[in-house]
Amino acid sequence: MTYEFTPADVRFLRSSAGVSAVAAVSELPLTSASLLADVATARRLVGEHAGPVLETVLLRRRAAAKVDSPADWLFTDTALQQATAMPVARHRAARFAGHAVHDVTCSVGVDLAALAEVADRCAGSDLDEVRLAMAAHNVSAPLVRADALRPVTRDIAVFVDPARRDSAGRRRWHASDFVPPLDALADAYRGRDLAVKCAPGMDFAELPWTGEVELVSLDGQVREACLWTGAFAGPARRATVLRTGSTAWTVTSDDPGDCPVGEAGEWLVDPDGAVVRAGLVRQYAARLGFWQLDERIAYLTGDAKPPGVRAFRVLEQGHYSEKSLRQALRRRAVGRVEILVRGLDVDPNTLRPRLKLSGTEAATVVLTRVGRTPKAYVCTES
Template identity: 75%
Template sequence: MSYEFSLADVAFLTSPAGVAAVAQVDRLALTGASYLADVRTARGIVGDRAGAVLETVLLRRKAVSKVDDPGRWLLTDAALQQATPMPVARHRAERFAGRDVHDVTCSVGVDLAALAAVAARCLGSDLDPVRLAMARHNCAAALVRADALRPVSRGTAVFADPGRRDAAGRRRWRPSDFTPPLDALAEAYRGRDLAVKCAPGIDIPWAGEVELVSLDGQVREACLWSGSLATAGRRATVLRTGGPAWTVTDAEPDDCPVRPPGQWIVDPDGAVVRAGLVRHYAARHGLGQLDERIAYLTGDTPPPGVRAFRVLEHGHYSEKALRATLRRLGVGRLEILVRGLDIDPNTLRPRLKLGGPAEATAVLTRVGHTPTAFVCAAVRIPANFPWSERPT
């Protein structure tokens, strides 16, 4: 069970004594081997507040992947689990730039902080008084305690991130089980520009646009946009830490042929696949599909900024044939990608009896009705690589 913070805990953690106590406890290793001894040390430093201080230190260490400058944040475990990574929050906030915005489920303020940085005016509200107190410490925005389903603002664009876990921490998948439910949110803010963060895979009729967002190759969220905030029907946005972002929408052409294998196999980013925009992405980059029902693409020139797979050999898939090819190529380290076939890479790998100095990627898929294996070399294509010098 995670620690349950109180308002008194928040008051202590924001006091000079609390700040000093957190700094002292943060010097402890708090590893599995040292944890019991470190807890005793923490109790000696701060007494009855040791639980709040220890939890704050541990959560700040986990928050490195979610927020900027995690050492200044106050968090709860549940709030951190649901928090948007800051690059994703900043991307989403761009559509609210220069507007008055109300975050109606602000929690400890991760999304609120990104909104406040670009909005003309920003209001945050939540029902949980402890999270509101933490948000007051974390963000420079106006805050009020309010039920998200009882609007307390007028004329603002609205953002919501409904709770998607039950009291035991189990993930909820039905929109009607969210807190608050999605349809109730839409009804409460009917006629207002509304954006709702939710899990990938949710598609709601009232949403004018569904945007899937990935960060560093991992799909992080879907955002439902309505009113003037919606600018496409479906959108995939791909973010890279320290690299350029790009997006593709269903407004683009999708004239993508099914074609024979080319020199390269391309596995589109998960956001593109989950948004149903594989053909649009392929058309943009002059690629074709290996099979109209499979998301693997092929062509003779890979797109910029992706990890693509240069085809070394390909043919009908059988375990025996693949084993012989890998042995002939001296492959000792193998990445296995599967789509459209009932193959478990972890079960297959030891049966291939790999050995040798080479490294390769096996792309196993179905082309028409034919199980097909592509043995490839994985290559990271630079985002700014000149088209005329693209690797072949």
């Protein structure tokens, strides 16, 4: 069970007494082994405020993957789960640089903080009184309590992050199930420059959207889709790949997509998930000078290792069966194997122990199909 904050809790946490209480409880380990004793200590230290103080300390420890300087932030559990990782929020905010923008579902202010760094002017609003009070602590921007479907600003860009989980925490996959729904948002802000954050697992072909759909990944994990319309919209599809400590790159539906299909070359590439989800595998292949093994499968192949891309050198290939793969790995004294699968009903975690590996070498196995033929590629990453 998570703690449900009240407006009074937020007022306390923002006070000097609350800051001191959080600092004191932050010294406790709060591990699974020490939790019962630490809770008792927290109750002795801060009395009736132990609940919100403990929850704040725990949430701040989890927030390191989402925001800078999490020790300065206030969160609820649900708001932290739904918050955008700051590198992704900053990437999105960059399109609003120099413009005025209203975050109409600002929650505790993570996206609003990124917007405030670059926008000419920005404001936030939300219906949740507690989250709005936390946002006032977290971000220096004008805030107002308001329904996202009842605009309180005019003639400026709008960013929306609709709720995509029901009361039981289950994901909502259809735009009509968003809170607020996508079609209602489009109606409420018709004629405005609008950006809507969505889940990357949606079926974008079914979206009632005529602008741009951007898929964004961070360090190999697809984090979000963003729908853009108005002046901020570009090509119909865009994939943006972010890497910590590295330069971002993009590929779009306007890029050349001339991509042949053929036998495996010396190298294989498994495209970033954002590229795959955006349906831009052919455009990405053309950029690399690679081709596809099969027009329906995302694996790409070529004869030269592309710079800055994780690629696998093909050592041997053949028809896939467990027996033949086991023999190939034994011949190469492979004892550690990464298994990548597309287009076949194979669970790597189930297959790995059945291979009964005992060697000293490492390899990557790519399992896929070419036409109707199951294929195995034994590779090394270099």
